Amino acid sequence: MLIKPSQDKLVLPSEITPREVYEERRRFIARMAATAAVGSGIWEMANREAFAQAAGPKLAATRNAALSTEEKLTSFKDASSYNNYYEFGLDKGDPAENAHTLRTRPWTVTIEGEVKKPVTLDIDRIIKLAPLEERIYRLRCVEGWSMVIPWVGYSLSNLLKQVEPTANAKYVEFITLADNKQMPGLRSPVLDWPYVEGLRMDEAMHPLTLLTVGMYGQVLPNQNGAPVRLVVPWKYGFKSAKSIVKIRLVSRQPKTAWNDSAPNEYGFYSNVNPLVDHPRWSQASERRIGEDGFFQKKRKTLMFNGYDQVASLYSGMDLKKFF
Ligand code: MTE
Numbered sequence: 001m002l003i004k005p006s007q008d009k010l011v012l013p014s015e016i017t018p019r020e021v022y023e024e025r026r027r028f029i030a031r032m033a034a035t036a037a038v039g040s041g042i043w044e045m046a047n048r049e050a051f052a053q054a055a056g057p058k059l060a061a062t063r064n065a066a067l068s069t070e071e072k073l074t075s076f077k078d079a080s081s082y083n084n085y086y087e088f089g090l091d092k093g094d095p096a097e098n099a100h101t102l103r104t105r106p107w108t109v110t111i112e113g114e115v116k117k118p119v120t121l122d123i124d125r126i127i128k129l130a131p132l133e134e135r136i137y138r139l140r141c142v143e144g145w146s147m148v149i150p151w152v153g154y155s156l157s158n159l160l161k162q163v164e165p166t167a168n169a170k171y172v173e174f175i176t177l178a179d180n181k182q183m184p185g186l187r188s189p190v191l192d193w194p195y196v197e198g199l200r201m202d203e204a205m206h207p208l209t210l211l212t213v214g215m216y217g218q219v220l221p222n223q224n225g226a227p228v229r230l231v232v233p234w235k236y237g238f239k240s241a242k243s244i245v246k247i248r249l250v251s252r253q254p255k256t257a258w259n260d261s262a263p264n265e266y267g268f269y270s271n272v273n274p275l276v277d278h279p280r281w282s283q284a285s286e287r288r289i290g291e292d293g294f295f296q297k298k299r300k301t302l303m304f305n306g307y308d309q310v311a312s313l314y315s316g317m318d319l320k321k322f323f
Contacts, residue, residue, distance in 0.1 A: 152214030
């Protein structure tokens with residue numbers, strides 16, 4: 001991703017206060033906050049507040065608690081105004097400003113390749129194909145920030161099973177919309193359009209891999225990848241392709257947009273891994289959007305973004321080599 005050098009020249013409190021003093025002060029504030037939160041249900045209230053700001057068409061879904069984190073949600077406002085969607089511009093605010101030109105109806109998704117039953121499905125059929133679940137996932141961007149978002153969708157495996165993959169289907173390629181008339185960002189040569197992503201077949205079939213049609217109880221805002229996107233919570237955010245129009249099952253590892261543009265920086269797997277730094281920055285910690293206060297410490301990044309249940313997919317693989 002394109003990272004602009006920070007212009008801030010802030011003096012941190014840690015630079016002017018003796019270490020033992022500010023560390024004790026931080027511990028005290030954290031204890032106070034924790035006590036208050038448990039006592040008064042502040043987290044509950046904060047989560048309701050995050051939902052309250054969503055005002056788009058509603059989408060009913062049943063919470064899948066087993067696959068959801070209980071962490072405090074990122075506000076809808078942050079999740080829908082701080083985006084990466086280069087087809088609508090390179091700055092974080094550009095997608096929210098520009099993506100109103102995206103037409104999400106009519107919309108079809110073609111599923112083809114190594115399948116016995118290729119099909120083109122209308123988006124409204126896709127939405128009804130399996131019961132919609134709400135899953136609260138962490139999303140960790142390769143740039144070093146993260147969010148906690150209540151997505152709405154169902155496991156991608158539900159859709160893939162319908163087309164009956166052949167024995168040759170080893171990978172899945174996701175191709176997204178590239179339409180000059182709707183997407184001003186396509187004028188920029190930053191990527192070789194369309195934006196394409198890929199997963200290994202077992203990754204695509206993993207229950208955590210979510211075919212996503214909504215968030216915060218409503219249909220996806222355009223800037224978040226309407227009308228249908230992927231969310232793969234144990235991988236860096238760029239694997240979660242937005243506004244998908246074609247899903248192709250293939251026998252060979254497909255070309256993917258970021259890997260193609262900078263293979264030494266963005267691997268095909270791109271599992272969240274605090275032990276493998278990006279060539280230009282560390283991946284050991286992250287900034288949770290909405291927690292940017294003066295005293296806020298960065299969070300430690302967790303292996304597989306904390307989704308340990310996927311570890312067995314990679315047993316025996318050198319994850320430094322296959323980053
Ligand atoms: N999909 C498309 N088509 N185009 C993009 O530029 N950006 C990716 C991913 N999917 C991107 C995309 C990146 S870098 C991230 S971090 C996530 O979308 C961001 O999703 P969000 O804006 O919903 O948080």
